[in-house]
Amino acid sequence: MSKFVVIGLGVFGRQVALSLAQEGAEVIAVDSDMERVEEIHDYIAYAVRLDSTDPSALRSLGLQDMEAGIVAIGEDFEANLLTAAYLKQLGVKKVITRASNPIHRRILEQIGADEIISPEDEVGRKTAHRLLRPNLVDYIDVAEDYKLIRVETPQDLVGKSLGEIDFRRNYQLNIISINKKQIPEGEDTTEEVTHEAVPTSQTILEPDTILVIVGKEKDINKFTGKYS
Amino acid sequence: MSKFVVIGLGVFGRQVALSLAQEGAEVIAVDSDMERVEEIHDYIAYAVRLDSTDPSALRSLGLQDMEAGIVAIGEDFEANLLTAAYLKQLGVKKVITRASNPIHRRILEQIGADEIISPEDEVGRKTAHRLLRPNLVDYIDVAEDYKLIRVETPQDLVGKSLGEIDFRRNYQLNIISINKKQIPEGEDTTEEVTHEAVPTSQTILEPDTILVIVGKEKDINKFTGKYS
Ligand SMILES: Nc1ncnc2c1ncn2[C@@H]1O[C@H](COP(=O)(O)OP(=O)(O)OP(=O)(O)O)[C@@H](O)[C@H]1O
Ligand SMILES: Nc1ncnc2c1ncn2[C@@H]1O[C@H](COP(=O)(O)OP(=O)(O)OP(=O)(O)O)[C@@H](O)[C@H]1O
Incomplete structure (x- = not known):
């Protein structure tokens, strides 16, 4: 059974958590904001309110055998960085995190993040390319099925x-x-x-x-x- | 010459504006935050500080013959909505905007937005699917070239x-x-x-x-x- 921990339930993190759960994966959804934890609790059994910059709180989740940890904290770079570092220390084999600029990206790579995503950058680039080719109905996306x-x-x-x-x-x-x-x-x-x-x-x-x-x-x- | 106006220079909007400009399109980059306007001014000649919820300020840009207007305001739904509505009123033929939940999406459709994007949702879904198939080296993305x-x-x-x-x-x-x-x-x-x-x-x-x-x-x- 694939196990994942998703930390940060903004639009991106929430979507990752829900999509994983929908496909039958076991998900631990974490956020420091109680409202977000409660909202996702309708869909994800294991939803926890905690501050991921607190290493003992993270350790209490029991993160051995996680297939991957996803740090979806967007605004607070320091929280993102600390959380990613702690997940690596706790032995999470694959840590995926988020960065919105090259400096942050470099630092996250240095502390061992396995993959760094910027949803806004990725879609911004794709949107621009699509806009410039009106005779191209779609760019990169395949037909529905x-x-x-x-x-x-x-x-x-x-x-x-x-x-x-x-x-x-x-x-x-x-x-x-x-x-x-x-x-x-x-x-x-x-x-x-x-x-x-x-x-x-x-x-x-x-x-x-x-x-x-x-x-x-x-x-x-x-x-x-x-x-x- | 393809002309575009991009309103809101957060990570998404800035990337749209820069990618369009890099491909030779004519871009007007707009933000209410002077720092963001100044930062992008190194790359985009026509960068303007203004509040896009002010219809006369928008009108002063001279938005006839825009191929599209991109409203990249993320947090402030009301500002996003008003801006999209004004762009349609000013005759911008294609208005692309952003929404992070279905209610907002529905309202934007009703006021005439031509396309609604949620970068975080899109990439959240794709990230989850990629995580669930480790023997799949890549899902949906093609080789570099x-x-x-x-x-x-x-x-x-x-x-x-x-x-x-x-x-x-x-x-x-x-x-x-x-x-x-x-x-x-x-x-x-x-x-x-x-x-x-x-x-x-x-x-x-x-x-x-x-x-x-x-x-x-x-x-x-x-x-x-x-x-x-
Ligand atoms: N130290 C922390 N521990 C746990 N959760 C946190 C911590 N810091 C931030 N978060 C949570 O991370 C979530 C997403 O973070 P943030 O609001 O910074 O990103 P966002 O840019 O709004 O996200 P998105 O773009 O995905 O909507 C928030 O719900 C926030 O409560
Ligand atoms: N009324 C307005 N007129 C012009 N610019 C605006 C207005 N309201 C917000 N903006 C600008 O839109 C930009 C992006 O908005 P916001 O910060 O809400 O989104 P964000 O979620 O941080 O963006 P991203 O996810 O793309 O990084 C900001 O630079 C902000 O200054």
Whole structure:
């Protein structure tokens, strides 16, 4: 059972917590503001009012086996920083936090944050690009029921050509790119693209590569279910 | 020359303004806070300190021929609402604004906002989905230099089959979906998928459809440049 702790229940944090819980994950939702804790308590069983800059309060939550901790505190940088640092100290394996400028981002990286998100920056950039291309109906987002994922090339398929595997006919999936493997750590990761051109039926799958796949969610789940 | 007015220079608004300006658009950047106006003035020539809830101040900007107005005020709902309403009254053809809850969203729709964005909600949802699939290296985001776009099927290509056009060989592009045309108005738009299966070489392009394309940015630009 995937366990997460989300600290800070502003718009971003609340959405992370609710979306995780909706998908069946176990979530601890934390905020220093009682109203926000009470509001989310209708949806999330384990909702706690505490000040996350208090290390003993954090320790009392019992954060071993957390898959990740999400620090969603926006305004108060010091609270964000301290909380992220304490989560790392308490052994939370993956700490995701938030920063709205490069200085803060750098400091958070230095204290060990595994991933740093700026929702407003990300969407600001995407909004601008969408506005500049009126003939582009959408930029980056796929049609409602189509998903785009990246997944490690399954061992069983290594050595076969795309033509041989015939993803379109056999899996209803479309392979749009094949990359060298590299685990992402936030927005600055680039993956090396193994093949310069769009993959063709002659392309042979190599070990330690990543397939960029588009298809309907149910077909993707079938494929990842079969090979993971 | 594309003209935009961006009101509210918090993290989101500032990023919208800077990204637009970087791509060569003409931007008017507005905020009631002098510091924010001065900070952005290094990058954007036309930066103005004013209170956007003052209709005569807004009118003095001369907002005819704006391609769009972006109201990026986050906290103050009333200021956001008034500003959006005035922009519509002043004839700005497309008004994009921001809302962090469904009630606010509904009210903004009623006064005529053309598009309503919640950066924190959008990224909160995406973050949760990414956390729940550790074998998925990435979800929805494409490799660094690959882009996914949706573009109206060019008239010249209508009636031809994908095999005939051969997007992969001739354009280095990958068509991953073909949808019925419908102009999006914010996050709640769904497009009807014209073809149930992933498109094949037999698929004939029809009029009033939208191609969902993946490819490298330079190849996409070549294609959209040729046909727009
Ligand atoms: N030390 C702390 N311990 C626990 N919760 C905290 C602490 N500091 C701030 N928070 C909570 O974090 C939440 C989000 O923080 P904040 O209000 O700074 O961000 P925001 O920018 O409004 O969030 P969003 O942009 O996601 O709406 C708030 O509900 C706040 O009560
Ligand atoms: N009436 C107004 N006229 C002009 N600017 C305004 C007005 N009200 C607010 N602003 C400006 O809008 C900007 C963003 O607003 P606000 O601080 O509410 O959002 P925020 O949630 O901090 O933004 P972000 O999440 O994008 O960082 C601020 O710089 C603020 O000065």
